[in-house]
Amino acid sequence: MADIVVRIYSKSGRSRITLPVSSTLSSLKEQISTHLLVPSEKIILTYESGKRVQGTGSSKLKDLQIVNGTILNLQSEAQIPIMESGPPSGPMPLPELAPQLSTEEHEKETKEQHIRKCTHGPGTRCINCFAQEKPSEDKKKTEDNTWLCRHGPEAKCVNCLKDNFVAGIKHDSYDHFMAARMAKCQHQGDSKCANCLPPAEANYKIKECTKHAPWPASICNSCMPTTAVLARQPYRHVDYVELMNVRDVTELVRYWQQNHSMEQRGGFMYGYYAHDPNYPDGVRAVLEAIYEPMQYGDTNGFQFLDDPMSIYADMIAENLNLEKIGWIFTSINHDAFLSSYEIRQAARYQQEFFAVHPSGYKVSKFVTVVLKPTDDGNAMPEAYMVSDQAQALERDKVFGEPESRRRLVKRKPNDKELLPTIMCENKPAEEFQPEWFIVSLGCGMPKKSLLFLEHSDFPVWNRAKVPTKLDIKQYLQKYRNEPTYKKFSNFHLLIAIAHIVDIDSACEIALCVQHQKEVPRNIIDILNS
Numbered sequence: 155m156a157d158i159v160v161r162i163y164s165k166s167g168r169s170r171i172t173l174p175v176s177s178t179l180s181s182l183k184e185q186i187s188t189h190l191l192v193p194s195e196k197i198i199l200t201y202e203s204g205k206r207v208q209g210t211g212s213s214k215l216k217d218l219q220i221v222n223g224t225i226l227n228l229q230s231e232a233q234i235p236i237m238e239s240g241p242p243s244g245p246m247p248l249p250e251l252a253p254q255l256s257t258e259e260h261e262k263e264t265k266e267q268h269i270r271k272c273t274h275g276p277g278t279r280c281i282n283c284f285a286q287e288k289p290s291e292d293k294k295k296t297e298d299n300t301w302l303c304r305h306g307p308e309a310k311c312v313n314c315l316k317d318n319f320v321a322g323i324k325h326d327s328y329d330h331f332m333a334a335r336m337a338k339c340q341h342q343g344d345s346k347c348a349n350c351l352p353p354a355e356a357n358y359k360i361k362e363c364t365k366h367a368p369w370p371a372s373i374c375n376s377c378m379p380t381t382a383v384l385a386r387q388p389y390r391h392v393d394y395v396e397l398m399n400v401r402d403v404t405e406l407v408r409y410w411q412q413n414h415s416m417e418q419r420g421g422f423m424y425g426y427y428a429h430d431p432n433y434p435d436g437v438r439a440v441l442e443a444i445y446e447p448m449q450y451g452d453t454n455g456f457q458f459l460d461d462p463m464s465i466y467a468d469m470i471a472e473n474l475n476l477e478k479i480g481w482i483f484t485s486i487n488h489d490a491f492l493s494s495y496e497i498r499q500a501a502r503y504q505q506e507f508f509a510v511h512p513s514g515y516k517v518s519k520f521v522t523v524v525l526k527p528t529d530d531g532n533a534m535p536e537a538y539m540v541s542d543q544a545q546a547l548e549r550d551k552v553f554g555e556p557e558s559r560r561r562l563v564k565r566k567p568n569d570k571e572l573l574p575t576i577m578c579e580n581k582p583a584e585e586f587q588p589e590w591f592i593v594s595l596g597c598g599m600p601k602k603s604l605l606f607l608e609h610s611d612f613p614v615w616n617r618a619k620v621p622t623k624l625d626i627k628q629y630l631q632k633y634r635n636e637p638t639y640k641k642f643s644n645f646h647l648l649i650a651i652a653h654i655v656d657i658d659s660a661c662e663i664a665l666c667v668q669h670q671k672e673v674p675r676n677i678i679d680i681l682n683s
């Protein structure tokens with residue numbers, strides 16, 4: 155049964171309720187009651203037009219014109235606590251059943267909220283407070299999603315398993331993990347054993363075999379596709395994603411919120427990888443700029459459109475000495491860390507953008523960052539990769555088209571085709587929970603931005619309003635007193651120059667920015683003409 159999202163606006167902020175299409179008005183009120191801590195009998199709902207929602211408890215939502223995306227205003231006779239920054243004056247219910255903080259943490263958070271003017275109360279966090287925090291995963295307070303559970307007290311689902319199933323897994327840094335394994339090697343020099351062979355080398359295709367006629371005539375143990383035994387990946391190739399360019403992330407969130415978060419949006423992240431001192435042999439991915447390709451978005455997701463010009467972003471990045479480090483996108487789906495579609499897309503990207511590890515093996519460090527709304531109308535980033543196993547299963551075409559975003563499926567083999575067996579908890583399986591393939595990474599914003607790129611304040615390409623040559627002139631006027639390699643140190647400006655002037659000029663300027671050399675006079679004259 156399909157679900158709908160109903161958006162509830164109240165004095166205490168915005169929230170969303172997910173429930174089955176066929177739900178009744180009373181089940182909606184029950185959900186509002188548990189979620190927003192308002193007694194169900196005191197709930198009064200109005201449409202956006204101001205008209206009151208009529209109907210009895212058993213009225214179907216769709217008969218009341220309450221469909222996916224509908225906004226309802228909640229008026230309540232009960233006092234809804236208004237969440238403001240600063241300490242509460244007395245005992246008040248915390249929104250979202252947020253975990254209680256220790257007094258010390260509480261004071262710290264309250265103080266920080268005063269600095270950045272958050273609109274929510276203590277106990278919740280948004281992108282503003284996030285920017286102030288230490289990049290420590292242990293302190294990461296996970297959102298409590300247990301109110302989404304629809305099962306009895308004995309069962310478990312992704313909402314209540316969150317803590318120990320995804321966030322709870324301690325992933326080792328890849329190099330650290332491999333070093334510990336290789337310490338067990340008994341052999342010398344160049345030979346390889348099970349300990350020093352990287353786990354990413356799995357092959358789920360039929361292998362070449364000299365013992366017999368090729369498949370489908372015959373098959374033996376050594377050429378059969380390797381059985382995939384599902385297991386959470388104990389290591390990760392990137393430990394932490396630093397959203398160094400806070401402005402680009404905030405801008406993406408702001409643009410998305412202009413459409414009430416109903417059109418999801420995504421982009422590629424450019425930046426670099428660095429050593430992360432917070433983890434043994436740790437790796438950190440640092441975001442310098444986001445490029446938003448041509449795309450189409452709706453409530454459930456987005457799709458990058460065929461855009462031959464997106465190569466400009468790669469070329470400019472290369473001349474700035476930046477890499478494509480990942481993708482970032484918005485999502486309003488709170489019932490999954492990553493959907494089955496997102497996992498498969500991440501797997502394809504990881505396969506496409508890999509790096510050669512010092513060990514000589516190909517390793518992907520392409521990260522996935524999801525921006526999800528918080529109840530106070532802000533957004534929170536979460537960073538993931540998918541496991542090497544998911545990457546290999548997607549590469550070897552083992553996954554099929556899923557019918558639900560909560561399930562990955564094995565493809566139905568064609569005639570005379572042999573797909574590997576996938577073992578899930580000691581049984582062959584055809585369907586799997588996405589959580590098996592998810593590797594969670596630390597994610598945060600710096601206290602102090604140390605960006606290589608000096609500026610990001612230029613209209614973003616591929617949005618409703620297309621930047622013009624006048625925008626370029628005005629921008630250059632604004633920074634007229636800066637050296638050229640500083641004022642041109644702006645990814646969005648360089649993208650616009652590539653489109654409006656030409657890509658060669660944009661690349662030449664980018665190279666000057668990288669080497670801190672003055673941009674040649676003749677290029678600047680063209681821009682000012």
Ligand SMILES: [Zn+2]
Nearest residue numbers: 272280282283
């Ligand atoms: Zn905040």
Ligand SMILES: [Zn+2]
Nearest residue numbers: 303310311314
């Ligand atoms: Zn549950």
Ligand SMILES: [Zn+2]
Nearest residue numbers: 339347349350
């Ligand atoms: Zn070995």
Ligand SMILES: [Zn+2]
Nearest residue numbers: 363373374377
């Ligand atoms: Zn064989």
